[in-house]
Amino acid sequence: DRKPPVRWANHLLARAAVMRHDLPEAATRFEREGLAFPQDAKDDLRTALDIWREIEAWDEVRSRARDPRYRAVSGPGVRVALAEHDHDWSTLLLWMWPASFEGVGAWPIGLAVLSGLLWFLIVSQLGRIAAPAPGRKPLYVAAFLLGVLSVYPTLVVITLEEVGFGLRQIGEVVPDAIFFVFGVGLREEACKLLLFLPLLPVLRRRGSRLEALTCAALVGLGFAAEENVLYFQNPDVSVALTRFLTANLLHVSLTALAGLAVYDASRAWNRSAELLNATLPMVVVLH
Numbered sequence: 001d002r003k004p005p006v007r008w009a010n011h012l013l014a015r016a017a018v019m020r021h022d023l024p025e026a027a028t029r030f031e032r033e034g035l036a037f038p039q040d041a042k043d044d045l046r047t048a049l050d051i052w053r054e055i056e057a058w059d060e061v062r063s064r065a066r067d068p069r070y071r072a073v074s075g076p077g078v079r080v081a082l083a084e085h086d087h088d089w090s091t092l093l094l095w096m097w098p099a100s101f102e103g104v105g106a107w108p109i110g111l112a113v114l115s116g117l118l119w120f121l122i123v124s125q126l127g128r129i130a131a132p133a134p135g136r137k138p139l140y141v142a143a144f145l146l147g148v149l150s151v152y153p154t155l156v157v158i159t160l161e162e163v164g165f166g167l168r169q170i171g172e173v174v175p176d177a178i179f180f181v182f183g184v185g186l187r188e189e190a191c192k193l194l195l196f197l198p199l200l201p202v203l204r205r206r207g208s209r210l211e212a213l214t215c216a217a218l219v220g221l222g223f224a225a226e227e228n229v230l231y232f233q234n235p236d237v238s239v240a241l242t243r244f245l246t247a248n249l250l251h252v253s254l255t256a257l258a259g260l261a262v263y264d265a266s267r268a269w270n271r272s273a274e275l276l277n278a279t280l281p282m283v284v285v286l287h
Contacts, residue, residue: 004036011044027051027060035069046073053078058085077102084163096155100230108232111240116225119248120144123221127214136211143199143215147222147255150195154223157187185287189258189280192223192251196259200266209260216259217252224251250287258283 014029027048034045049070052060064070065078076099083091124140161167167183169176196219203212224247231243261279265272 005032007037007040008033010036011041014044014047023051023055024057027055027057038069042072045070049073049078053081056085058082075099075102084159087163092159093156096159097152100151100155104229104233108229108240111232111244112225112228115228115244115248116144116221119221119225119252120218123214123217123252127210127217133208133211135206139199139202139211140214140218143196143218144222144225146195146198147192147219147224148226150191150219150223151226153194154188154191157191161187181285185284188223189254189284189287192219192255193258193262195219196255196262200263203263204266209263212263213256213260216263217256219259220251220253220255221248223255224248254283254287 010029010033014026014033017023017026017029030044030048030051034041034043034048038045049061049064052064061078062082065074065082067074076095079091079095080099082088083095127136127140129137129140161183167179169179196216199215199219203215228243228247231247232240234240257279261275265275268275
């Protein structure tokens with residue numbers, strides 16, 4: 001407790017406090033270490049902030065978010081956490097997407113870009129991108145970019161589900177099955193379809209089911225490529241490998257099925273209910 005303290009003393013006392021589940025004391029000790037040695041113990045400040053968020057000491061979090069000494073560790077994630085607690089929707093909508101990339105390194109982004117590029121080549125070749133069809137290349141690129149943008153409304157829905165309805169994974173079979181079907185599967189497929197819809201007038205004018213199928217697939221790929229960034233930063237290699245081999249194909253396939261059903265329904269109104277009722281629930285459940 002002396003000023004200045006001995007290096008490591010407060011860090012060790014903080015770890016001891018964590019072991020005896022005295023989290024407020026742990027946060028205080030981590031903060032003392034971080035403020036006393038800002039160049040060497042920056043992670044201790046970050047840990048203190050994380051503990052205050054965990055125990056929902058929002059007044060402590062708010063005061064640290066305004067403290068210039070915390071600037072290096074108080075990023076978009078802190079703003080989003082405070083906005084969720086305060087129901088400050090404007091701040092939440094502004095910072096939720098940047099917060100999802102907080103702490104992401106270069107190699108997860110590089111791996112996600114490589115994976116997305118390889119799958120873009122595969123899907124676009126299946127969609128005959130090299131055929132003499134004017135406007136096909138920019139159409140496919142636009143579909144991929146719309147897929148990337150579909151992550152944002154998904155984050156909005158996630159926030160509404162968690163903050164408004166308390167819908168989240170809890171580790172029990174039946175509630176988690178409901179969460180993954182009516183939470184994860186429904187929201188992701190719905191948001192991908194939402195960003196596929198701007199392409200529908202163009203696709204109807206062009207009249208090609210192959211282009212509709214390919215554009216829907218590329219929307220799914222764009223979503224998967226952006227989402228992969230967060231999975232690829234997991235230190236467990238098996239997570240990244242499994243994601244690399246499965247997620248792109250799954251998102252491509254499911255969104256292709258759903259998007260083509262929407263396209264066909266838009267061209268055959270008398271069969272629209274039949275097409276959508278047969279396809280969309282299947283896609284959500286498979287997801």
